[in-house]
Amino acid sequence: MNNIFVYCEISEGAKVAEVSLELLTKGRSLANTLNCKLEAIVLGDNLDGVENELSKYGVDIIHKGNDKVLFPYTTLPHSAIVCGIFEEEKPQIALMGATVIGRDLGPRVSSKLHSGLTADCTSLEIGPHDDVKTKTHYDNLLYQIRPAFGGNIIATIVNPECRPQMATVREGVMKKEEISNPTPAEVKNIDVKKYVTDSDLVVNIIERHLEKLDINIKDAHIIIAGGYGVGSKEGFDLLHQLADVIGGEVGASRAAVDAGFTEHARQIGQTGVTVRPKLYIACGISGQIQHTAGMEESAMVISINNDADAPINQLADYAIVGDVSQVVKKMIKYYKENTK
Amino acid sequence: MTKPLKIVVLAKQVPDTRNVGKDAMKEDGTVNRAALEAIYNPEDLNALEQAIRIKEKYEGTTVTVLTMGPPRASDIIRESIFRGANDGILLTDRAFAGSDTLATSYALSCAIRKINPDIVIAGRQAIDGDTAQVGPQVAEKLNFPQITYVENVESIENGIVTIIRRIENGIEKVEAKYPLVLTINESAPVCRPRNARRVLKYRHSKTATELQAESNDYICDVRGCRPHLTITEWGVADIDAKAEELGMSGSPTKVKSIQNVVFQVKDSKILTSSDNDVQDLMQELIANHTIG
Numbered sequence: 001m002n003n004i005f006v007y008c009e010i011s012e013g014a015k016v017a018e019v020s021l022e023l024l025t026k027g028r029s030l031a032n033t034l035n036c037k038l039e040a041i042v043l044g045d046n047l048d049g050v051e052n053e054l055s056k057y058g059v060d061i062i063h064k065g066n067d068k069v070l071f072p073y074t075t076l077p078h079s080a081i082v083c084g085i086f087e088e089e090k091p092q093i094a095l096m097g098a099t100v101i102g103r104d105l106g107p108r109v110s111s112k113l114h115s116g117l118t119a120d121c122t123s124l125e126i127g128p129h130d131d132v133k134t135k136t137h138y139d140n141l142l143y144q145i146r147p148a149f150g151g152n153i154i155a156t157i158v159n160p161e162c163r164p165q166m167a168t169v170r171e172g173v174m175k176k177e178e179i180s181n182p183t184p185a186e187v188k189n190i191d192v193k194k195y196v197t198d199s200d201l202v203v204n205i206i207e208r209h210l211e212k213l214d215i216n217i218k219d220a221h222i223i224i225a226g227g228y229g230v231g232s233k234e235g236f237d238l239l240h241q242l243a244d245v246i247g248g249e250v251g252a253s254r255a256a257v258d259a260g261f262t263e264h265a266r267q268i269g270q271t272g273v274t275v276r277p278k279l280y281i282a283c284g285i286s287g288q289i290q291h292t293a294g295m296e297e298s299a300m301v302i303s304i305n306n307d308a309d310a311p312i313n314q315l316a317d318y319a320i321v322g323d324v325s326q327v328v329k330k331m332i333k334y335y336k337e338n339t340k
Numbered sequence: 341m342t343k344p345l346k347i348v349v350l351a352k353q354v355p356d357t358r359n360v361g362k363d364a365m366k367e368d369g370t371v372n373r374a375a376l377e378a379i380y381n382p383e384d385l386n387a388l389e390q391a392i393r394i395k396e397k398y399e400g401t402t403v404t405v406l407t408m409g410p411p412r413a414s415d416i417i418r419e420s421i422f423r424g425a426n427d428g429i430l431l432t433d434r435a436f437a438g439s440d441t442l443a444t445s446y447a448l449s450c451a452i453r454k455i456n457p458d459i460v461i462a463g464r465q466a467i468d469g470d471t472a473q474v475g476p477q478v479a480e481k482l483n484f485p486q487i488t489y490v491e492n493v494e495s496i497e498n499g500i501v502t503i504i505r506r507i508e509n510g511i512e513k514v515e516a517k518y519p520l521v522l523t524i525n526e527s528a529p530v531c532r533p534r535n536a537r538r539v540l541k542y543r544h545s546k547t548a549t550e551l552q553a554e555s556n557d558y559i560c561d562v563r564g565c566r567p568h569l570t571i572t573e574w575g576v577a578d579i580d581a582k583a584e585e586l587g588m589s590g591s592p593t594k595v596k597s598i599q600n601v602v603f604q605v606k607d608s609k610i611l612t613s614s615d616n617d618v619q620d621l622m623q624e625l626i627a628n629h630t631i632g
Contacts, residue, residue, distance in 0.1 A: 072512075074514075075476075075485065075486055075487075075488075076485060079480075099508060100488070100489055100507045100508050103472045103473075103488070104476060104486070104488045104489070105476075106473070106476075107441070107471075107472070107473035107474075107475075107476035107477045107480075108476045108477070108479065108480045108486065110442065110473070110477065110592075111442060111445060111476070111477035111480035111481055112480050114442065114592065115592055116440065116442065116591075116592030116593035117441070117442075117473060117593070118471075118593060119469075119470065119471040119472060119473060120470060120471070129596055131594070143596065144593075148468075148469060149355075149357055149468060149469075153598050153599065153600060154598070154599040155595055155597070155598050155599075156595070156596040156597045156598075156599075157593050157594065157595055157596065158593070158594055158596045159592050159593055159594070160594060161592065162592035202485050202516055202517060203485050203487065203514055203515075203516040204514060204515050204516065205512055205513070205514050206502075206513050206514065206515055207512070207513035208510065208511075208512050208513075209510045209511050209512075210509050210510035211509050211510050222630075222631060246631045247631070248631075270470070271470060278630060279625070279630050279631060300630060302621070304613075308610070313608060313610075314608070315608075316608045317608055317609065318608065318609050318611055318621060319608050319609070319610050319611065320611045320612070320613060320617070320618070320621075321610060321611070321612060321613070322612060322613025323613060326613055327613045327618060330613070330615060330618040330619075331618060331621075331622055334615075334618055334619040334622040334623070335622050335626070335631070337619075338619075338622055338623050338626055339626060
């Protein structure tokens with residue numbers, strides 16, 4: 001009872017989603033702080049052996065639901081099971097990925113259980129809270145920390161009274177780490193029929209088209225990211241040339257994606273991907289917090305911007321004040337000249 | 341044959357957080373809402389477009405826009421009517437102040453029950469919070485199935501709605517019977533502009549509060565004989581809501597603290613775009629194996 005639960009998302013091929021493993025790592029450390037157990041809910045089809053993967057991340061108990069109605073994901077069967085188990089087990093904390101699935105499931109579950117949910121947290125910590133109005137002291141609440149108001153403020157949210165304290169986190173925000181001495185988790189098989197009724201099977205998936213993801217900026221060691229200041233699709237072509245030459249990937253700010261300069265899969269920041277490359281070259285990016293939230297842990301940052309006062313320059317190890325296309329062309333040139 | 345549908349669009353007036361100026365934050369670290377322009381939440385416009393398309397396709401279908409907010413949020417309803425919605429309802433009451441997503445969803449769901457629609461369509465998320473929670477929470481409270489991240493409503497035949505939704509690395513085609521709650525993704529078709537005829541016809545539409553503010557004699561206003569110019573306003577008493585579920589008391593989440601964003605200043609080197617500076621930098625990056 002009162003443990004930490006992570007909803008583990010299943011992607012194609014009965015694989016556990018990366019974000020879920022990242023959350024298990026975070027959940028393990030929160031459980032250590034709170035001296036409670038870490039439990040996982042995993043729902044899908046053909047899930048044989050999934051417990052071996054989950055055990056590596058320090059899960060104590062796995063609630064496994066194996067049924068063909070559970071994959072691909074649809075809202076109602078999954079929320080019926082998650083709500084049912086939460087009502088029985090009364091977790092104090094429940095974490096989910098801020099993915100298409102987690103952001104569909106989380107609010108539905110929180111509404112049903114009347115518990116607070118904070119979306120897209122960038123940090124989770126445990127701490128005390130004093131409610132000034134009711135003069136009540138709370139220990140060991142989950143601090144759900146996230147940028148709000150378009151990233152202009154960082155808010156710390158708590159759920160003093162309602163349980164579970166629910167939060168979603170985007171992929172890449174937390175670090176995934178296997179524990180050093182894993183032991184097999186206890187597996188509890190979920191009686192799916194107990195929770196899922198015919199009235200939960202009203203949304204039918206009739207077709208799915210999955211595109212193979214050929215853009216993988218999350219694992220790139222070098223990222224050349226373009227912002228609105230790059231100015232055009234052609235401007236991005238130049239960034240691609242630099243990326244090809246020095247062996248990197250091209251990323252983008254939301255402003256550049258919204259302007260149609262490049263595809264959404266390249267978006268870095270609070271509403272995109274979080275990256276930690278060894279080199280981040282920010283081209284024509286002003287550096288609003290929504291963007292920097294997704295790249296501030298880069299080992300080295302070079303900014304190219306014609307505005308010397310752009311906020312990104314404060315994060316940069318090297319701030320080049322000048323025209324993006326001119327500087328990028330020179331970078332390509334001098335890289336080639338110096339590596340012959 | 342598809343019978344006429346009753347559609348409710350959920351829309352929100354939001355501060356334009358995408359264009360935040362230097363005066364957006366007050367010195368005490370709180371948000372200076374007055375300095376930010378109030379706009380129609382972008383994805384709610386995508387939602388409105390989907391609703392208007394259904395209305396055009398299935399004769400007799402009506403589109404009612406529901407918005408919760410302060411009195412000035414009536415702008416959202418006028419804008420919706422100019423673009424093709426039939427009418428709108430402004431849900432406004434001091435009792436709603438301080439609502440988190442759950443309390444907001446509760447209030448909206450009480451109002452929606454009064455309207456009794458077949459389909460509720462909302463934007464996926466609002467740009468002031470980016471939570472994407474209100475749509476699914478409203479669906480749960482109404483006990484309607486939900487379909488989120490919708491890109492297009494393809495057809496509605498014999499009570500079955502066929503939908504394309506955008507998932508992380510692809511698309512999904514799903515079908516379900518209504519009643520339903522749909523949330524519309526930013527990748528959906530953009531909303532049509534205002535229709536000039538509708539602007540002329542409805543530009544004087546006002547809520548009772550607005551009429552009161554501008555005229556002592558509002559009851560005798562010409563609108564008495566033109567009911568289509570009155571925008572309905574509902575408060576707590578009109579939607580049969582439980583007071584304890586609204587506002588701060590109905591909100592499980594509490595804001596513990598707010599921190600103004602301050603950048604950590606790194607010890608950065610300022611370079612120019614001169615050949616020398618760029619060449620030195622590239623040589624250094626190659627020498628310390630950052631690249632190459």
